[in-house]
Amino acid sequence: MTKHDTWVKLKPGNPYEPILDLFANAMIPMRDPFPMERTVDQNGEEVALWIVDVERLSSIQFQSLAQITAIHCKADAVAVALEAELKGGFSMSHEWVDSMQCWVEGFARSKELADFFETAPQSGTPEGARAYIEFCNTQYERWIDGNQEPPQIHSIEDIDPRLRTPELERIFEMVPIEVAIANGFSVFDVITGRAFTAALNIIDPENSYSLVGYDDEFDDDEIYE
Numbered sequence: 001m002t003k004h005d006t007w008v009k010l011k012p013g014n015p016y017e018p019i020l021d022l023f024a025n026a027m028i029p030m031r032d033p034f035p036m037e038r039t040v041d042q043n044g045e046e047v048a049l050w051i052v053d054v055e056r057l058s059s060i061q062f063q064s065l066a067q068i069t070a071i072h073c074k075a076d077a078v079a080v081a082l083e084a085e086l087k088g089g090f091s092m093s094h095e096w097v098d099s100m101q102c103w104v105e106g107f108a109r110s111k112e113l114a115d116f117f118e119t120a121p122q123s124g125t126p127e128g129a130r131a132y133i134e135f136c137n138t139q140y141e142r143w144i145d146g147n148q149e150p151p152q153i154h155s156i157e158d159i160d161p162r163l164r165t166p167e168l169e170r171i172f173e174m175v176p177i178e179v180a181i182a183n184g185f186s187v188f189d190v191i192t193g194r195a196f197t198a199a200l201n202i203i204d205p206e207n208s209y210s211l212v213g214y215d216d217e218f219d220d221d222e223i224y225e
Contacts, residue, residue, distance in 0.1 A: 003149075004053050005103040006030040014096040015072045019064040028092070029056040031144065033106035034113050035094040036136055050097060051089035065090050088144075108150035109143060111160040 007027040020026040035048035066081035121127035
């Protein structure tokens with residue numbers, strides 16, 4: 001099974017809206033955590049392309065994407081499907097992508113992209129173009145055709161500071177709380193506030209929180225006596 005772990009949500013008014021209900025939370029699986037491919041449109045403008053990861057598509061999703069892409073591009077759906085199989089994915093214009101979610105591979109490759117932009121020659125120059133082609137070639141060799149394994153993520157500290165967002169930090173703050181509540185507390189603990197108190201102690205370990213008047217020896221079964 002592919003290890004790619006990037007998903008994108010599209011902007012309102014995108015041409016894929018008729019089939020988005022086929023995807024969980026309307027999120028499309030992508031091969032790369034950034035639009036790695038480039039093409040030129042009818043006006044001669046360069047367009048950045050995302051590549052839909054066909055290995056994570058169901059047959060109905062694949063067929064629907066082929067049909068909607070063919071309609072949008074005024075092409076034959078069979079030809080579109082064959083090209084997607086040959087190239088390893090459907091191309092999608094960057095202009096339709098609204099937001100992205102990813103995990104270990106996505107964060108690892110996004111860090112590499114950030115490193116590239118910090119050290120690469122100026123874009124728009126022949127040197128910059130050659131550097132980008134070389135960067136893309138290494139991405140293919142290591143992440144797409146290759147089997148490179150990304151480093152694991154255990155906390156927000158394992159994510160490059162350039163990639164952190166307030167939303168991401170809040171998610172990581174909630175992870176130990178959700179695990180504790182899911183594994184260690186009953187429904188009654190949640191109702192009485194005991195689970196919330198434990199969550200506060202996880203968030204703020206320098207202080208000690210407890211329920212006023214709550215007896216730790218009180219058993220859930222006593223409510224039925």
